[in-house]
Amino acid sequence: xxxxxxxxxxxxxxxxxxxxxxxxxxxxxxxxxxxxxxxxxxxxxxxxxxxxxxxxxxxxxxxxxxxxxxxxxxxxxxxxxxxxxxxxxxxxxxxxxxxxxxxxxxxxxxxxxxxxxxx
Amino acid sequence: xxxxxxxxxxxxxxxxxxxxxxxxxxxxxxxxxxxxxxxxxxxxxxxxxxxxxxxxxxxxxxxxxxxxxxxxxxxxxxxxxxxxxxxxxxxxxxxxxxxxxxxxxxxxxxx
Numbered sequence: 379x380x381x382x383x384x385x386x387x388x389x390x391x392x393x394x395x396x397x398x399x400x401x402x403x404x405x406x407x408x409x410x411x412x413x414x415x416x417x418x419x420x421x422x423x424x425x426x427x428x429x430x431x432x433x434x435x436x437x438x439x440x441x442x443x444x445x446x447x448x449x450x451x452x453x454x455x456x457x458x459x460x461x462x463x464x465x466x467x468x469x470x471x472x473x474x475x476x477x478x479x480x481x482x483x484x485x486x487x488x489x490x491x492x493x494x495x496x497x
Numbered sequence: 498x499x500x501x502x503x504x505x506x507x508x509x510x511x512x513x514x515x516x517x518x519x520x521x522x523x524x525x526x527x528x529x530x531x532x533x534x535x536x537x538x539x540x541x542x543x544x545x546x547x548x549x550x551x552x553x554x555x556x557x558x559x560x561x562x563x564x565x566x567x568x569x570x571x572x573x574x575x576x577x578x579x580x581x582x583x584x585x586x587x588x589x590x591x592x593x594x595x596x597x598x599x600x601x602x603x604x605x606x607x608x
Contacts, residue, residue: 382540410594412595412596419601420600420601421586421598421599421600421601422541422586422596422598423598424595424596424597427593427595471540471541473541473596475594485543485546486543486594486596488533488540488541488542489540490538490539490540491540
């Protein structure tokens with residue numbers, strides 16, 4: 379149980395285009411989903427916290443107009459990288475925190491990540 | 498703010514060797530501490546955790562003890578296997594459930 383999927387697993391796009399990444403909790407409902415960015419050989423950096431039905435909360439230094447987050451249901455959050463540029467190339471990872479009543483004791487479950495390459 | 502510092506890698510070991518990965522933290526309040534593991538081509542998985550001082554987390558032969566006095570949460574395993582080759586991340590969270598990660602340590606175990 380507690381599986382999180384991401385789609386696509388990798389994407390290559392041209393500079394100036396927008397890319398949408400989906401994060402789904404497959405067998406549980408998620409109160410909160412988190413979006414991270416990971417550069418090669420570096421740690422995960424939290425970008426934003428996404429709560430179902432409300433606006434995402436962005437970390438300092440993250441442009442909310444560039445990284446649009448939508449959390450329309452308890453099992454789906456999307457991250458859209460708008461007008462992507464080569465410096466946005468990175469590994470994007472989401473995690474999901476199950477509902478408190480699910481019995482998972484506040485654990486977060488991570489997706490496998492999406493590799494974005496902007497040419 | 499919160500931060501995690503962990504031992505730089507990469508670490509290369511032979512099978513059955515002892516593994517230690519050091520992790521220290523800085524946090525406001527009383528954080529929960531975690532070790533996550535990322536196997537090649539997979540997402541992060543929780544390896545073990547500790548939620549208060551002196552707690553010991555353990556799983557799959559790995560152990561880590563929450564040391565408040567030294568603000569540390571070092572990961573240890575007495576006898577590693579090839580299948581333990583992965584990237585290991587130390588992390589902490591406070592009341593808002595946000596995770597702060599260390600830089601990650603790549604461990605390679607050779608047969």
